[in-house]
Amino acid sequence: MNVQIDNQTEQLHPVSFEQHHKISCFLAYEYRLLDEERFDDWLALMHEDIHYWMPGIENRRRENLLEHGFYAGDHMAYFDDGLRDLTRRVSRFKQASAWAENPATRNVHQVSNIEVYYGETDGEYLVHSVIQSVRSRGLDEQYVIYGRRTDVLVQEAGQLKIKQRLILIPNATLTCKNINTFL
Amino acid sequence: MSNIIKTIDVTDSLENLKDVCDIENGRIAGKIFYDQAIYEQELEKIFARCWLFVAHESQIPNTGDYVTTTMGEDEVIVIRQKDGGIKVFLNACPHRGNKVCFAESGTTRGFICNYHGWSFNVQGNLVGQHESGIYEASDFDKAKWGLKEVAQVDSWKGLVFATFDPQAPTLQEYLGPMTWYLDALFDNQEGGTEFVGGCIRSTYDCNWKIAAENFVGDILHAGWTHDSAARAMLGGSVAKVSDFEESYSVNWNGHGYEFALDTVGNVAVLGESALNKYLHTIKPSVAERLGEFRSNMIGAVSSCTIFPNFSFLAGQNTVRVWQPRGPNKIELFTWVVVNKSAPQEIKEKWRKGAMMTFSPTGVFEMDDGENWEYCTKTAKGRVTAAQDLYIGLGMNSRASDTSLPGNVFKGQLNEANARAYYQQWFDHLNAKSWKELPNRNFGKQEAE
Structure with a gap:
């Protein structure tokens, strides 16, 4: 991933201060929707061709790297979703019988280190960021997930949509039992 | 076969286990899920004894392909041999016990310990060390200090199992x-x-x-x-x-x-x-x-x-x-x-x-x-x-x-x-x- 960013930065063109601010606000808004369990509003931010991908991370030696280093397109993934899959996940959250969501999980999502560049086509943006998700359940359970994220956003009919999302956590072993949220 | 692991001594069984696991009467108790003494017995009498799943053959198709996993809490390397067989070694150097393979999978010609440079080939044999000359002066017998190999490895339809116990029945009998x-x-x-x-x-x-x-x-x-x-x-x-x-x-x-x-x-x-x-x-x-x-x-x-x-x-x-x-x-x-x-x-x-x-x-x-x-x-x-x-x-x-x-x-x-x-x-x-x-x-x- 570092290699990708280094290479890209050479040719990438950062957006204006104003556009950077708009996109930063969009990412913060998106995360607030998740914290407030406004899942339908969150889904509405997804492009119909969304690829929402969080590959599994493999702890491999430098001489034995995979297609993308620590991950590969044909390996197991936490999320490798299109819009139908995301909609199904949201549907589970909304069932009264989602026993493990009642009492609710309390979420704080944070996004930082935001870099915004012009994308390949007009109205498209490449966004690098660092994310943090804190969840608490019950009286004393707390889970924190850190990651690096790359998004492709597109401006469509005056609204930003998320078209691609790559989430990379540093952990080869997830330090919690599940990821009952989006990142 | 001096690289085969030493079998551990088995301690006495805990008393009163029937209080927490009485199957004839259809009852167990939560203690079996939370007790440290019971857990230590399990590592010894179940995980150091039974056949445990370690890999699928398809994960390691070629010579030198390996995955690392654990048998109980013991870390092991599962590696394909030149003859097509599979060996399972403790993932610990026989010198000071340091882990010799830190990756979860890959392909290799051997493993080298980061600590004193002990180097092992795919068969687990010790083939060299940093400052190898000084070992000779101590009448060091390299042949005895390879990676420790588990007692038995066998597979069923691609599922590879291993056991630390040389007395364990065959995998076929076990299954x-x-x-x-x-x-x-x-x-x-x-x-x-x-x-x-x-x-x-x-x-x-x-x-x-x-x-x-x-x-x-x-x-x-x-x-x-x-x-x-x-x-x-x-x-x-x-x-x-x-x-x-x-x-x-x-x-x-x-x-x-x-x-x-x-x-x-x-x-x-x-x-x-x-x-x-x-x-x-x-x-x-x-x-x-x-x-x-x-x-x-x-x-x-x-x-x-x-x-x-x-x-x-x-x-x-x-x-x-x-x-x-x-x-x-x-x-x-x-x-x-x-x-x-x-x-x-x-x-x-x-x-x-x-x-x-x-x-x-x-x-x-x-x-x-x-x-x-x-x-x-x-x-x-x-x-x-x-x-x-x-x-x-x-x-x-x-x-x-x-x-x-x-x-x-x-x-x-x-x-x-x-x-x-x-x-x-x-x-x-x-x-x-x-x-x-x-x-x-x-x-x-x-x-x-």
Whole structure:
């Protein structure tokens, strides 16, 4: 991933201060929707061709790297979703019988280190960021997930949509039992 | 063979285990999920003794291909040899014990310890050290200081198992007639199965047995625990298991497989009609290969655990090991298994579908973790841990008039497999060796 960013930065063109601010606000808004369990509003931010991908991370030696280093397109993934899959996940959250969501999980999502560049086509943006998700359940359970994220956003009919999302956590072993949220 | 591991001394069994595991009377107690002394007995009398799943052959096809895993809490390297065989070594240098392989998988010509540069080849032999000259002056015999090799390694239809115990029965004897049922998933097509890429690891604050028991024979939880996931994936509730006319719970040596004969009940929850269709398409050839009975099992409502901690779901095609990490913690290793001969797009749908349902982000698994953690955590209470837990469903459900192999019980909604599982656990903890282990099997060794 570092290699990708280094290479890209050479040719990438950062957006204006104003556009950077708009996109930063969009990412913060998106995360607030998740914290407030406004899942339908969150889904509405997804492009119909969304690829929402969080590959599994493999702890491999430098001489034995995979297609993308620590991950590969044909390996197991936490999320490798299109819009139908995301909609199904949201549907589970909304069932009264989602026993493990009642009492609710309390979420704080944070996004930082935001870099915004012009994308390949007009109205498209490449966004690098660092994310943090804190969840608490019950009286004393707390889970924190850190990651690096790359998004492709597109401006469509005056609204930003998320078209691609790559989430990379540093952990080869997830330090919690599940990821009952989006990142 | 001086590189074979030293067998550990077996300590005395704990007294009064019957207070917390009384299977004849259909009761266990939470103490077995939270007690450090019991856990230490398990590492010694179960994990250092039983056959444990370590890899699938497809993960290490070529010489020098390896994966690392654990047997109990012991770290091991599983590596393909030049002659096509597989060796399993302790992942610890015989000099100061440092780990010699830090990667989870890869291909190598050997391993070099980071500490003093001891270097081992694929066969585990010590082939060199930093400052090798000084060892000669101490009459050092290199041949005696290779990586320590486990006592036995064997495989069944691509599933590689290993045991630390040279006295352990053969893998074939250990699995017994369960192999007949395993083939419904692992040998239903020419060429057998393979794992798709990668292994997902996650951490649960639960006892390893509560998870293994869930797969050995607890379909009862599915209709209730997983209602939300079923509604999300299918738009309705899961199949009502009590409506099935014919279903079974079968066990042997503590292993258990519970199943219906509805062909696609499990695969259906992945919500990919192409997978249902694939199973229906191959079903006639499965019937030809394995007989009609098992062709009904290929993606049916079912689950299986091979004692002590290897589990899978046919249909969802998730394969997992519940790695013990203390009495109240596990690391879950999961893989996705597919038929080698399946079309690429079918394999791809299984890769995604298995993760969508049974993984840390899986809509089904999410509700399991919560349950298993609190079954464990409540036993932190000294008084709570001593209370009886009911495990008596299906006490009188033994199928006497069956041609099926194994200890066969009628119906999946049955705690017969769970009882057999905990009985085996109890028997191991009370036995100092394999010889002392009672044989409680009553069923047929082979299918008729």
